[in-house]
Amino acid sequence: MASKLFIQSSKSTLIIPNIRNFPTYSAAHTRQIHAHILKTGLLIDNFISSNLISSYVNYRCFNEATIILDNIVKPSSSSYRIITNALSKYNLYHNVLHLFSKMLREAVFDDCFILPVVAKACAGISAIKFGRQLHGFAQVSGCFLDQVVQSSIAHMYVKCGQLSVAHKVFDGIPEPDVVTFSALIAGYARTGNVGIVEGLFCDLEKLGLEPNLVCWNGLIAGFNQSGRYIEAIHVFLDMHLRGCQPDGSSFCSVIAAIADLQLLNVGIQVHSYVIKMGFTTNKWVVSALIDMYGRSACVSRMKQVFEEMGCMEIGSCNALVSALARNGLVNDALALFSQMKNEGVDLNVVSWTSIISCCSQNGKDIEALELFIEMQLAGVKPNAVTIPCVLPACGNIAALMRGKAAHCFSIRRGIVNNVFVGSSLVDMYAKCGKIRDSSLCFYAMPTKNTVSWNAIIGGYAMHGHYKKALEMFDLMIANGHRPNSVTYICLLSACNQKGLVDVGWRYFNSMHKEYGVEPKMEHYACMVSLLSRIGKLEEAYSLIKEMPFEPDACVWGALLSSCRVYKNLQLGEIAAKRLFKLEPKNPGNYVILSNIYASKNMWADVDRVRGLMKKIGLKKNPGCSWIEIKNKVHMLLAGDKAHPQMAQILEKLDELGIEMKKAGLDPKIDYVLQDVEEQDKEQILCGHSEKLAVVFGLLNTPAGFPLRVIKNLRICGDCHAFIKFISSIEGREILVRDTNRFHHFEDGECSCGDHW
Ligand code: ZN
Ligand code: ZN
Numbered sequence: 001m002a003s004k005l006f007i008q009s010s011k012s013t014l015i016i017p018n019i020r021n022f023p024t025y026s027a028a029h030t031r032q033i034h035a036h037i038l039k040t041g042l043l044i045d046n047f048i049s050s051n052l053i054s055s056y057v058n059y060r061c062f063n064e065a066t067i068i069l070d071n072i073v074k075p076s077s078s079s080y081r082i083i084t085n086a087l088s089k090y091n092l093y094h095n096v097l098h099l100f101s102k103m104l105r106e107a108v109f110d111d112c113f114i115l116p117v118v119a120k121a122c123a124g125i126s127a128i129k130f131g132r133q134l135h136g137f138a139q140v141s142g143c144f145l146d147q148v149v150q151s152s153i154a155h156m157y158v159k160c161g162q163l164s165v166a167h168k169v170f171d172g173i174p175e176p177d178v179v180t181f182s183a184l185i186a187g188y189a190r191t192g193n194v195g196i197v198e199g200l201f202c203d204l205e206k207l208g209l210e211p212n213l214v215c216w217n218g219l220i221a222g223f224n225q226s227g228r229y230i231e232a233i234h235v236f237l238d239m240h241l242r243g244c245q246p247d248g249s250s251f252c253s254v255i256a257a258i259a260d261l262q263l264l265n266v267g268i269q270v271h272s273y274v275i276k277m278g279f280t281t282n283k284w285v286v287s288a289l290i291d292m293y294g295r296s297a298c299v300s301r302m303k304q305v306f307e308e309m310g311c312m313e314i315g316s317c318n319a320l321v322s323a324l325a326r327n328g329l330v331n332d333a334l335a336l337f338s339q340m341k342n343e344g345v346d347l348n349v350v351s352w353t354s355i356i357s358c359c360s361q362n363g364k365d366i367e368a369l370e371l372f373i374e375m376q377l378a379g380v381k382p383n384a385v386t387i388p389c390v391l392p393a394c395g396n397i398a399a400l401m402r403g404k405a406a407h408c409f410s411i412r413r414g415i416v417n418n419v420f421v422g423s424s425l426v427d428m429y430a431k432c433g434k435i436r437d438s439s440l441c442f443y444a445m446p447t448k449n450t451v452s453w454n455a456i457i458g459g460y461a462m463h464g465h466y467k468k469a470l471e472m473f474d475l476m477i478a479n480g481h482r483p484n485s486v487t488y489i490c491l492l493s494a495c496n497q498k499g500l501v502d503v504g505w506r507y508f509n510s511m512h513k514e515y516g517v518e519p520k521m522e523h524y525a526c527m528v529s530l531l532s533r534i535g536k537l538e539e540a541y542s543l544i545k546e547m548p549f550e551p552d553a554c555v556w557g558a559l560l561s562s563c564r565v566y567k568n569l570q571l572g573e574i575a576a577k578r579l580f581k582l583e584p585k586n587p588g589n590y591v592i593l594s595n596i597y598a599s600k601n602m603w604a605d606v607d608r609v610r611g612l613m614k615k616i617g618l619k620k621n622p623g624c625s626w627i628e629i630k631n632k633v634h635m636l637l638a639g640d641k642a643h644p645q646m647a648q649i650l651e652k653l654d655e656l657g658i659e660m661k662k663a664g665l666d667p668k669i670d671y672v673l674q675d676v677e678e679q680d681k682e683q684i685l686c687g688h689s690e691k692l693a694v695v696f697g698l699l700n701t702p703a704g705f706p707l708r709v710i711k712n713l714r715i716c717g718d719c720h721a722f723i724k725f726i727s728s729i730e731g732r733e734i735l736v737r738d739t740n741r742f743h744h745f746e747d748g749e750c751s752c753g754d755h756w
Contacts, residue, residue, distance in 0.1 A: 027059035034064070043072060050079050057086035062095065077103070077110045081117075088117050088124075096121035097130055104137075112143035116152035123159035131156050135169075147173060151180040158187035167196075178204065182214035185222075194222035216244055220253040229257035233266065246273075248282045255285070259292035267292050271305075280308055287319035294323025312345045318354050325358030333358045334367070347378070353386040360393035366633060368393035369402050384415040388424040395431030398710045398737065401631040403428045407441075419445065423452040430459025433708050433735040433742060448479075454486045461494035463742045464751050469494035470503070483515050485522070492526035497741055497752070499534045525554040532562035537571050553582040557589070564592050564599070572596045587613060625693035626710045629700050636696060638689040649695045653687055656695070660725050690719050690736055698730060706733040714738045724748050 024030045034052060042048050049072050056065040065083050069075050080103050087095045100118045103109055115138055122131035135153050138144040144153075150173045157166030163184075170176060170184055181204045188196045201219055204211055211219075216239040223232035236254040239246065246254075251274055258267045271289060279285045286309045293302035306320045317340050324333035337355045340347060352375040359368035372390045375382060382390070387410050394403035407425055410416040416425075422445040429438035442448075442456045453476040460469035473491055476483065488511050495504035508527050511517045524547050531540035540559055544551050556575045563572030576593040583589065590613045597605040623638035636643065643649070687695075690711045697707040715723075715738040727734050728748030736743045744751035 024055045024058070027056075027061050030055040030059060030061070031064070034068075043068070046072075046074075046076050046079075050076065050082065053079050053082050057083055060086075060090065062087060062092070066099070075106075075108060077108050077114065080108060081111075081114050084114060084117050084121075088120055091124060093121035093124040093127075097125075097127060109141070112138075112141075112146050112149055115143055115146075115149045119149075119152040119156040123156040126160050128160040128162065131160060147175065151177065154180055155183045158183050161187075163187050163191065163193075176207075178209045178212050178215070181209065182212050182218065185215050185218035189218035189222035189225070192222065192225035194219075194226045194228065197222040211244070213244060213247060213250070217247070217249050217253065220250060220257075224253045224257045227260075229261045232257040233261075233263075236270075240273075246277065248279055248285050251277075251279055251282075251285045252288045255288040255292050259288070259295045262296050264296040264298060267296065268301075271301075280305075281310065283309075283313045283315045286313070286316045290316060290319040290323050294319075294326050297327055299324075299327055299329065312340060312343050314345055314348060314351065317345060318348075318350050321351065321354045321358060325354065325361065328362055330358055330362040330364055334364075347380065349380050349383050349386065352378075352380055353382070353389055356386065356393075357389035360389060360396065363396075365393040365396045365399075366635075369399060369633075372402075372406070381413070382409065383413075384418040384421055387415065387418075388420045391424040391428040395428040396710075397626045397628075397633050398432045398708050399628050399633050400432040400434065400708065401628060402633075403432055417446050419447050419449050419452060423449070423455045426452060426455040426459060430455065430462060431737070433463075433737065433744075435459055435463045435465070448481070450476075450481050450484050450487065453481055454484070454490055457487060457494070458490040461490050461497060462737075463744075464497045466494040466498045466500065483511075483517065485517055485520055488517055488519075489522050489526060492523060492530065496526055496530045496533070499530070501530060501534060501536070504530045521549070521552050521555065524551065525558055528555050529558035529562075532559050533565075535562075535566050537562060537566060537568050541571055541574075551578075553579055553586070556582065560589065560592050564596050567596065567599050569596055569600060584616065623689040624712045625689040627693045627697050628708060629697065634693075634696065636689050636692040638687070638692070640689075640692070643692075645696065645699065648699060649692055650687070652695050652699060653691065656722070656726060656729070659729060660722065663725065663729075665721065665725055688716060688719050690715055690738075691722055694723055694726060694734060694736075697734075698726070698732070704731060706735065708735045709737070711736060711738045714740055715743060720750065720754070724750055 024033060030052070033055070037043055037048060037052060043052075049068055053065045053068055056062070056068070062083065065086075069079055069083065072079075080099060084096050084099055087093075087099070096118060100114065100121075103114070115134065118134055119131065122128070122134060131153075134156075135144075138149055138153060143149050150169060154166045154169040154173070157163070157169060166184060166187065170180060173180065181200060185197050185200050185204075188194075188200070197219055201211065201215060204215065216235065219235050220232050220239075223229070223235060233254060236246070236250065239250070251270070255267065255270060258270060267289075274280060274285055274289065286305060289305045290302045293299075293305065302320065302323050306316060309316055317336065321333045321336060324330070324336065333355060337351070340351065345351075352371065356368050356371050356375070359365070359371060368390060372382070372386075372393075375386075387406055390406055391403060394400070394406065403425075406428075407416070410418075410421050410425070415421050422441060425441045426438050426445075429435070429441060438459045439456060442452065445452055453472065457469050457472045457476070460466070460472060469491065473483070473487070476487070488507060491507050492504055495501075495507070504527060508519060508523060511519060511523070524543065528540045528543055531537075531543065537559070540562070544555060544559065547555070556578045560572060560575040560579060563569075563575060572593060576589055579586070579589040590609050594606045594609040597603070597609065625636050627634050627636070640646065690709055693709045693711075694707060697709065701707065715736055720743070723734055723736060723743075723745050725748065726732065727745035732745075734745040736745070741752065
């Protein structure tokens with residue numbers, strides 16, 4: 001081989017003509033030549049030293065190359081350029097800046113070609129201070145007249161997020177090229193500044209330049225980020241018509257825009273285009289498609305996209321879990337998640353967080369809490385997004401100990417000051433009956449947002465502290481936070497707890513006028529409930545008739561349950577008729593109507609409604625309560641014969657019943673009638689679930705220990721009276737949270753003042 005010959009015969013200066021253009025075959029070979037050159041003293045030859053440096057950088061031997069540079073007496077600027085170019089190619093930007101400083105110190109600088117490389121290095125590590133100095137140096141040295149240098153400095157400012165300076169530099173370039181345009185466009189698109197993006201795009205076309213892919217993508221992303229989805233889609237079409245082929249990034253932006261608008265048909269067309277262009281295995285595009293179909297409730301297609309990808313890629317798996325969760329398909333999401341686990345997909349914090357959030361939003365609270373533990377056992381650390389997903393599950397089933405554990409975890413991880421973590425702690429403590437802890441958390445938050453204020457206002461409302469709730473609202477306004485739709489739901493429900501009709505009307509009438517919050521279905525439902533619960537049924541019905549949209553089941557449901565309380569048959573029949581259409585499968589509505597008939601002794605109608613229910617095949621909603629004992633959440637079902645402690649519970653229940661009769665507190669038949677809503681006759685005999693849970697708590701906790709029970713339906717009058725009695729005879733503080741509010745039972749009294 002030539003090289004071998006060369007080494008072997010390298011004994012005289014005869015080889016100089018060869019060495020000037022020596023070829024090298026490896027780093028080791030270069031070192032051999034280097035040794036030879038040192039021996040022969042040829043390093044002083046600039047050409048030879050440059051060649052040697054080139055060889056070293058070819059094999060990424062930057063140390064050796066730099067040593068040569070240090071050892072030559074007068075290194076040329078081209079030697080510097082060779083090394084900096086190579087360092088930049090391998091993203092060793094710190095070294096580039098270091099070398100450039102050395103070059104200036106040694107006054108070797110004599111050409112401008114090195115400046116774009118240095119500017120790129122500044123951009124690569126966001127060294128804005130160095131970048132500014134470079135900009136100054138370029139101006140002083142006269143290099144700034146060079147258009148390539150100008151463009152590179154503009155690029156550098158864009159990458160460092162200094163868009164206005166970049167724009168100034170850009171404006172000084174006499175004939176900017178499309179690459180510089182695209183850099184600026186992409187920079188503005190990232191910040192969502194679509195107005196400037198549009199302007200630049202126009203300027204580009206005026207100059208007769210053809211926009212490149214980066215420009216098109218910038219324009220689409222810009223429109224998308226500023227919520228101008230239709231325009232984003234139009235630009236995508238325009239781009240296609242003008243023959244520019246989209247890449248993954250264009251597809252992701254346009255699919256996201258389509259997803260937001262839920263334009264399923266357009267989405268399907270773009271999906272075909274994705275297939276045609278061969279992007280069906282691009283993980284970003286696949287995730288975007290899954291999300292798009294998920295938002296349009298197109299479950300089969302979203303699964304199909306996932307399957308066609310042909311592998312369990314973590315990003316698209318996570319997207320599918322979220323999309324399934326969005327469509328309430330929690331069992332499918334759980335199945336996919338365990339498949340991911342079985343197939344050894346490296347689950348990250350996003351995967352765990354999405355499945356936990358999926359469970360806690362879809363009524364699988366116990367599963368959410370178990371997954372949270374499993375996640376930590378798997379060595380994945382929960383973050384500031386995970387905690388706000390798991391805390392609602394603790395709140396939903398009043399798993400106070402688990403909630404406290406998550407709180408401690410947040411303190412240890414230093415994320416407790418995160419505004420979302422803090423807000424969810426406020427909410428969790430309130431829902432677990434600890435309104436004091438809830439307010440302590442609230443005041444400890446260093447920054448608060450509307451969600452935090454809503455959490456505390458909602459907490460006070462739930463606990464019947466309506467004055468506090470209204471006070472907090474004033475404080476929120478005084479602190480410069482704007483109320484939103486949820487704030488008003490909390491306020492109206494605070495009024496609802498105490499029957500404050502006038503205050504309720506005041507908020508309802510001013511929400512739009514003062515803060516631009518349009519009353520939605522939920523606000524109307526609150527008002528209807530507020531009016532009808534204090535017996536103003538006709539007024540509630542007029543409000544329903546005035547509603548600017550079709551009332552939903554919540555609105556009619558609020559009216560119907562009050563019709564039962566006030567035995568208003570006429571309005572009850574109207575509401576029930578609407579409800580049978582809106583939610584034909586909800587057994588509660590049939591039961592309430594039959595109860596109204598029963599209260600009027602219209603037994604034939606009672607039988608008719610019950611017959612209707614049987615014909616449709618409806619069973620009553622099973623009552624269900626939860627109680628946390630020793631860090632474990634127990635669920636009790638009405639009429640649950642399989643429960644291991646049921647015999648004991650029933651025995652204790654009998655005992656207490658006898659005591660109650662002795663005390664002259666006979667449960668009224670009317671109560672039983674009123675609440676057959678949610679329970680069967682058989683279930684009534686066995687006791688409602690909240691009664692069972694309270695007795696279960698009495699049996700399994702030491703005397704004097706407070707009990708905390710959650711119920712999935714409203715508490716009935718019979719149970720309410722029974723629990724009041726237990727709180728006095730057993731000397732226990734008992735908290736029951738039903739779907740509506742909290743009941744604090746103490747010394748035979750309830751905090752709701754028997755108004756619920
Ligand atoms: Zn009951
Ligand atoms: Zn009560």
